[in-house]
Amino acid sequence: MNKLLLGTVAASVHLLFATGALAASAPKPATQNRAEIPARYKWDFSPIYANWAEWDAAMTSIESKMDAFAARKGTLKNGPAAVLSAYLAFDEIGMLQYKVYRYPQLQRDVETRNQEVAGKFQRVGAVFAKFGTATAWFTPELLKIPQATMEQWIRDTPALAPYKFTILDNYRQQAHVLDEQGEKLLSYAARFSQTPTATFQELSTSDIKFPKVTLSDGKEITLSPGTYQGVLQTNYVQADRAKAFEAFLGTYAATSNTYAAIYNGVMQKGWFTAQARNFPTVLDAALDDHAVPIDVVKTLVDTVRAGTAPLQRYAKLRKKLLGLDSYHLYDGSIPIYKTTATYPYDDAKETVLQSMAPLGADYVAKYKKFLAGKQIDVYENDGKRSGAYVGGVYGVGPYMLLNHNDTQSALFTLAHEGGHAMHTILSYEKQPYVTSSYTIFVAEVASTTNERFLLNKLLESTKDPKERFLLLQHAVDSIVGTFYTQVLFADFELQAHKLVEQGKPVTAAVLNGIYLDLLKTYYGDAVTIDDAYKYTWSRIPHFFNSPYYVYQYATCFASSAKLFKDMTTGAPASRAAATARYLELLGSGGNDHPMAQLQKAGVDLSKRETVQAVVDQMQELVTQMEIEAAKIR
Numbered sequence: 001m002n003k004l005l006l007g008t009v010a011a012s013v014h015l016l017f018a019t020g021a022l023a024a025s026a027p028k029p030a031t032q033n034r035a036e037i038p039a040r041y042k043w044d045f046s047p048i049y050a051n052w053a054e055w056d057a058a059m060t061s062i063e064s065k066m067d068a069f070a071a072r073k074g075t076l077k078n079g080p081a082a083v084l085s086a087y088l089a090f091d092e093i094g095m096l097q098y099k100v101y102r103y104p105q106l107q108r109d110v111e112t113r114n115q116e117v118a119g120k121f122q123r124v125g126a127v128f129a130k131f132g133t134a135t136a137w138f139t140p141e142l143l144k145i146p147q148a149t150m151e152q153w154i155r156d157t158p159a160l161a162p163y164k165f166t167i168l169d170n171y172r173q174q175a176h177v178l179d180e181q182g183e184k185l186l187s188y189a190a191r192f193s194q195t196p197t198a199t200f201q202e203l204s205t206s207d208i209k210f211p212k213v214t215l216s217d218g219k220e221i222t223l224s225p226g227t228y229q230g231v232l233q234t235n236y237v238q239a240d241r242a243k244a245f246e247a248f249l250g251t252y253a254a255t256s257n258t259y260a261a262i263y264n265g266v267m268q269k270g271w272f273t274a275q276a277r278n279f280p281t282v283l284d285a286a287l288d289d290h291a292v293p294i295d296v297v298k299t300l301v302d303t304v305r306a307g308t309a310p311l312q313r314y315a316k317l318r319k320k321l322l323g324l325d326s327y328h329l330y331d332g333s334i335p336i337y338k339t340t341a342t343y344p345y346d347d348a349k350e351t352v353l354q355s356m357a358p359l360g361a362d363y364v365a366k367y368k369k370f371l372a373g374k375q376i377d378v379y380e381n382d383g384k385r386s387g388a389y390v391g392g393v394y395g396v397g398p399y400m401l402l403n404h405n406d407t408q409s410a411l412f413t414l415a416h417e418g419g420h421a422m423h424t425i426l427s428y429e430k431q432p433y434v435t436s437s438y439t440i441f442v443a444e445v446a447s448t449t450n451e452r453f454l455l456n457k458l459l460e461s462t463k464d465p466k467e468r469f470l471l472l473q474h475a476v477d478s479i480v481g482t483f484y485t486q487v488l489f490a491d492f493e494l495q496a497h498k499l500v501e502q503g504k505p506v507t508a509a510v511l512n513g514i515y516l517d518l519l520k521t522y523y524g525d526a527v528t529i530d531d532a533y534k535y536t537w538s539r540i541p542h543f544f545n546s547p548y549y550v551y552q553y554a555t556c557f558a559s560s561a562k563l564f565k566d567m568t569t570g571a572p573a574s575r576a577a578a579t580a581r582y583l584e585l586l587g588s589g590g591n592d593h594p595m596a597q598l599q600k601a602g603v604d605l606s607k608r609e610t611v612q613a614v615v616d617q618m619q620e621l622v623t624q625m626e627i628e629a630a631k632i633r
């Protein structure tokens, strides 16, 4: 049985701008107490369940449906009616899974210290894991039916049509599915194979002892990842940033051998699964799920390695404008200019909505309806998780989490998450349940496209050089964060996995060496690379939680660059056609492999030019920044 995708929990972390926090109309509430925040800025969970009693009843019901599903074992050979009936039952369980999962998960995320909710959420995880083992028979049994027979059954049974892609995709992956005994063994292994990731979680969050430093103003602070970023983004004293960096990275350096052992465990797990399922490398295994050719990653990495010139040019521009004698990686987040502009939520909603006008009245109307609803949790409160994401519930729609703090960055986050929400809305509207979930491979296309529309709109509406500079800087910082940095990460993953696949030792020294070389390759002589940055790999959660995941940020970014260009340049008819293709993509959920979906929309990620276009865009943006900077005095 295919894995259940629990919607796209696409977290996005944006750099925060330092602002003068001027009072504006309807600014963010001063309170951190959730109870004091007006209800219209908080999630309403009642569209999912009215109360916990309803959720409890649903949990009981889902468990009995899961048990009943197990009893279907041995029936698939009976014919198309049995296959259809199994898929329908599976849909029913899947739709319920979304609801029973989201109800506690969303509540936990806004009140993480609530142990009762956390406990209920854990109960969901345990029930789902049991279902995984109880359905291990399904795919091997399905694949015992010859593919030609199955195709005939699908042709003869119109009700099976929505399942065609999913069913046939199982045959595509047949070479990698084991017999029932083998699948069962792998499902047992799935439980302990989470250990390296869980160990990373504990070491990097529960057991970590963050250092204290005293900064030049005499204040002592504890450097958690959040406060560390805060120093890098707001402290204009370079020596303070340097001190914070040394102390913060030092924490990871002190346990780097343990991190290396854990990372080795993560990669060995991947290599175990890849070999068990007959894949030549971990990368092949990771990309096969969605039929992405491995050349996509290799082309991406090669093209970006050869295209680091604008990244280095940007670093040199920053060094000059910040007036620094030497430029370090810890100087990369401090704003070049301070701004007093604020973007209160109600105004930000209006701005974002207006910027989406090129996508047409229907898109705008649906977006407006969502923004007016009660499925957006807007403001920060004590105990609420940080960042922003959209999580869907089929039949109910998307839930959006924000931590809107009135900054320009928060404005872009709203546009970004709005892209995810609309993708969810259109996919749910146009697709049956079985193909309603989009993959991460296309998810970040929807979000970054909306950011591009917003940037375009804002640039059109201001002539002020400083404001224009800050907007351009936002765009460039997005390219650095979403494109260059993620490709550097992917490059690291490729090199580290190669060690495992070749049976070579994986030690902290080896991993440090790979990371340091990559930094030097990317930044050349434009940045002084301090030695302790070699430990950075040990603090990247994606490496431990989901190997070979981050490259998709970069491919999505390149895709949206191409789509945006097609929708906004050229003759009106070709722009209109490009927009129609894009909306079609948003409504296509997961009804095809993501590469094929993107190709239909006009993007070919196997081509070097698609990736090179982002490098070229970076080059242009840095040039524009230089022009605007020259006007500022």
Ligand SMILES: [Zn+2]
Residues within 6 Å of the ligand: 010, 011, 012, 416, 420, 443, 444, 447
């Ligand atoms: Zn996102």
